[in-house]
Amino acid sequence: MQPAAETSALGARVEIKNLTKRFGSVVAVDDTSLSIEPGQFVTFLGPSGSGKTTTLNAISGFADVDEGEILLDGASILSLPPHKRNIGVVFQHYALFPHMTAADNVAFPLRRRRLPKAQVREKVRGALELVHLADYGERLPRELSGGQQQRVALARALVFEPRLLLMDEPLAALDRRLRDAMQIEIKRIQEQLGITVIYVTHDQDEAMTMSDVVAIFNEGRIAQVGSSDDLYERPADLFVARFMGESNRLPVTTSGDGEVAFASNGASLRLRARGAAEAGRGGMLVVRPENVRVNRERDPDLDSSLTGRIGRVRYFGAYCVTEVLLDDDLIVRSRQPVEVALEAVEGERAHVQWDSRHALFLRSADGDQLSGSASSFLDASDGGAEPAAHA
């Protein structure tokens, strides 16, 4: 869209300072601060009720703030009503006006701003072209597919050239394939316009593939802010480790600098792990399934090694996940190439190994329910570990 080219790299700087929002006695957002650079794609990731949507609503103006400040390019927006904030919002259920055509939907914000008719027509055409729906302007929302409706919603939120776009789980109602296509589409548009985007989701894949920065929300606070690989490789705490990707977690106690003790079958096994400092701290050794190897023969190149019996092997097409039952009924999962994994025989003894560079020690939070159990795979939502099933 022609006007869009002119507005490129005009994203807003957003500063959230000590934001607090309570609903009765429940603290939905608890003293949260975050600084967002112009043109950044920032994802708020977290389970439901973690405060991400409330924070978004505070920015869009639908949640009154109890304490704190929100600045857009250095100016407070808290005293402005939603319709004067000039922030684009894309809603989960599109929120297209069912009695208006796609073009009228897109024209709505322009008409509210009393733009001349010719200009409205021009901009609507540009916005619909941007989302590849130039020929669909005369359709009513119900005559469009879910993906097309979402595109119209996106065009409508962008057509008045806001410098900040908020997206609240915009793809949650779409099927997997369409979601992947829309992710690429949204990212392309964001880069083309240079607009700042705040994107709320509870889907970690979505967060990882699209974001410059991910803020992980947990219980009203931001647990960690960083790039996707930051959060994946260097999670600040067990919650982040559990929420970003899959992880194996072994209960350990630190025994020295870079060293932890893992109680296995009555014996105490020493393993190396990043993040272990002073001795005597309880926590978890975290290692990603893709860094774990399961072999009949011990691989001398990998310095951390446990033994166990091979359990289920799950086939995912591109890879397999092999479960290994340790002697004390903990499960460690390994993501391996299909041809390697399918050689494994259930019940056979095997070595479970990884390079200690990939092992990270994280302290247990007080009252953490995880202690005493081990790994968990594909459990980003429940965060629980499962006991091994006995044969």
Next chain:
Amino acid sequence: MSAGKGRIALNAFCGLVMVLLIAPALVAVPMSFNGRATFEFPPRSWSTRWYENLLSDVTWRDAIVHSLTVAAIVTVVATAIGTAAAYGLARGRFPGRAAVMALATAPMIIPIVLVAIALYAIFLEARMVGTLQAFVIAHSLIALPFVIVTVTAGLRSLDDGLERAARTLGAGPAVAFFTVTLPLLKRSLAIAAALAFAASLDDVVVAMFISSPTFQTLPVKIYSSLTDTVDPTVAVASTLTLSLAALGMAVAFLVMTKKGAAGDAASR
């Protein structure tokens, strides 16, 4: 019994119920064409002289005009106030909302004669008995719960995210309401208006109390002429009222079953 026989039996039963519901009202229709000044049924001779009488008799004509005038004003007043009330009740968050809702719909539940007595006392005091204003106020009161209930239901089925979306796009609260919510409520509004019109046209109890010899509505005129004289013009008035009601029902039915662009939130 076979399925076919069961179906016939069911249809017959439904038919019987319909006849029982409708037939008494339809008795007035042949009676209105009676050739003589009696209420005999079926009539032994036929004419349209009572229709002529209705049109030429100024008291009947006034009653019809009064009824329609009151109903028309009440439709506008009750729909406007009721829609505003329903909006506040459906979207607002304030203490005692449930109590206000109950209070607003109370005239539907309280025996109408009590309402009539109360209104009569007030209008007597204010010297408003037999005025158009009194009728509009009283009938709006009666019609309001119908509007509130209908519009509240319409609002509940409407995604309140739409109004939020409008707000983020630059529409103030009032503009968002008039450009998004109201157009999407037009089906509910049409039904609410029809109900308000019918409620006003239908009322006889309150009207009996607050009418005067110079200001009567049609139901009051029907009632009073029945008690004084044997005049088949009553049957004509009844037939007209019936036709009007049937027309209203037909319109409401068409609006309710109409699908597509004109539909309310259902087409979301």
